[in-house]
Amino acid sequence: MMNLPKEFLLGGATAAYQAEGATTADGKGKVAWDDYLEKQGRFKAEPASDFYNKYPLDLKLSQEFGVDAIRVSIAWSRIFPNGDDAEANPAGVQFYHDLFKEAHARGVEPYVTLHHFDTPDALHSQGDFLNPHTIESFVRYAEFCFNEYQEEVKYWITFNEIWPVTSGQYLVGKFPPAITYDFSKTLQGQHNMMVAHAKAIKLFKDNQYDGEIGIIHSLETKYPYEGKKENEHAAFLYDVLANKFLLDATYKGYYTEEVMNAVDEILSANNGEIHITEEDLAHLDAAKDLNDFLGINYYQSNFVKAYDGDNDIHHNGTGEKGTSVFALHGVGEQMFDMDIPRNDWDWLIYPDGLRDQMIRVAKEYPNYKKIYVTENGMGYKDDFNTELIDDTPRIDYIRKHLIACTEAIDAGVNVVGYFVWSLMDVFSWSNGYNKRYGLFYVDFDTQERYPKKSAYWWKQLNENRDLSSNDIG
16 A cells, blocks of 8 residues: 655645636736737636636635645736836735635645746736846745735745746747747746746845745656667757756756756757856855755656757647647657557656656755645546546546655655645636646536546545545545
8 A cells, every 4th residue: 555644735736827817807917828819719718717706615625625735826917917017906915815814714725826927918028038127027026925925825936837938938839929949038038037036035035034935847857769879868958958957047056067068059959049147147056055845847758859850849739639749959859659648638647757857856956955746637628527527537647646756755855745736627828628637627607616536536535645546435
């Protein structure tokens, strides 16, 4: 029998733009997604899960079904509608006071992210984090939140998933401003956001706020395809681009020669460049030992083959299984023909990659303190049934990734908690509403919530900590 430690935190994750709806309510400012989705015409984040009004119900369900903590994000443009306004928006500020108060009343601990893909449009349109002004505006916004909510929030996260943000914006083109194959902007954006993180975390520690602060990285383990030598370098380059560049910035405070050689190789192949100043590195160095925790978002790993053809990406945003293509010139190509299960969006279901990534972090970055799995879950086309929504494949997915957590713990890694993505069904950035992750089914027409089989299994798990079965007793 394999059990979770008794003190292991079991939480549910959400994000403001994906859950709240109310995109223009009570003075909220515009984000780039508003116009981008309107132009696409496929779907929009209104009303999403209506968390702006339904949060008391979602927190009640959390309490009833054994969800110890909730990851939420503050919508920057609810606080400062233009990102750098002279005064905060009172209605937006009050909303989060009310949310945190209700969470505590329900015994659900809030873990609060400051930036989850939603820079205010006024700043995004001026270059987002490629513009140094956005860095300074973010730090000011962070300081406001630290001061305003210091009595209610004890766990802070600066950024959620820097690699998916910048690659989505500038490489894949699935996030606004929808630029493709610009490696310069991708890497520069990552670096600049890490500088913003470093400055915010240093401010938090210098001001001696009560609580803990960390960052979330989306880490996908990169394995050489078929174990072949010619693919090992491709997997290494891909790992630097998506993982190691950010981990070095987080925990070393500089980029190793090995990493910079890989960055230079990638940029040279794609006619790119990056600008890193001594001042930037001083900020990274000052923050490298200040991270109280690392959040890892994990959904899949990749098997990488050497590739020198043209950049070629097809993002499967509709759930048409077998349509994904991800080949980066001078880096590598993701392969999909291994005997490994995958979901309808071509994400490989590979729990070993989570275990291996956590062991890697502990080995290569010994100044890490602890790890939360801050997102993990299965996108699935749930069949609606008011009697019981049977999502056994999701239970199996979560259970196997929690087993990977216990394997990492057994290997000596300090893994202290797991947040399922997502608490309830939410809007998905590039998939809309047909890709569901929640423990609770949301009827997006009526906004009714229905516990899935996974919710009942989760409640039982929190009570008995037993990972031996997908069944509910």
